[in-house]
Amino acid sequence: MKNPPNTVPAEITLDLMHFCRRIADTVPVFVTSVPLRSSGASFCFDNVERKIAKSGGSIAYGWAIWHIPNLYYEAEHHAVWRNKLGSLIDVSPQLGGRRRLLFLPDEKAVYDSWKPRSNIMLPASDTPLAIEMARLGGARQALFARCRIPGTAEMRFYEQEQLELADLNQRIEQLMILAGVVV
CATH class of the missing domain: 1.10.287 (Helix Hairpins)
Incomplete structure (x- = not known):
């Protein structure tokens, strides 16, 4: 695909909330993306651990939420950095250099490299x-x-x-x- 579509939802709609509720009983939030230097795409868990080692804070587990209207909703297991003030920041690079993503916090979605979680995709x-x-x-x-x-x-x-x-x-x-x- 030459130009992949922007799959970051433009807004949080009722249908999007219904999709998210199937995954976790939390509210999705838009998170700013500020990738670490030399961070790898698709290595969010490692990227966040490196950021914690450098700057403190903690890891927030959950799901990146993607959506193309009338086509699909998708949740991808993801982690973001929680800084010392409690703000969430995505330290992993996003496709196309996107500057934000929709994140669904889920404390139960702890990363286990031996039991990776597959994306969840449903028709829109x-x-x-x-x-x-x-x-x-x-x-x-x-x-x-x-x-x-x-x-x-x-x-x-x-x-x-x-x-x-x-x-x-x-x-x-x-x-x-x-x-x-x-x-």
């Missing part, structure tokens, strides 16, 4: 496109779970898994083009 409507998008997203998460190297954040894709991932990504991109999300 009852249209065939939305239902298929959620199905493909679930299939991609299942593939990631199969390919994860236990105890690490790394994944190993052999040829068959590479082909499967390429097919899923192509189908997702085609669906997003059909939905008018990307061109």
Whole structure:
């Protein structure tokens, strides 16, 4: 996908709150993203631990919430830094250099590298496109779970898994083009 869409929700709607309530009994909050130098995308738990070692504070576990209207809602296991004043700051780089994300705090979502949590994706409507998008997203998460190297954040894709991932990504991109999300 050349230009991935901005999936940070523009606002907290009633439908978005219903999605979040399925995951945690907390209220989502917009969090400013100020990535650490040399921080890795998709390594939020390590990034936050490095920030705590340098500046104090604590880790806040939860979920990054993504949404494309009429297509899907998605929750990705995530962590942000809680500074000494209690403010939440995302210290991990975001796709496209985005400066904020929607974070759903969830104290129960503690990170365990031996039992990683898959993304949660649900259709945002009852249209065939939305239902298929959620199905493909679930299939991609299942593939990631199969390919994860236990105890690490790394994944190993052999040829068959590479082909499967390429097919899923192509189908997702085609669906997003059909939905008018990307061109």
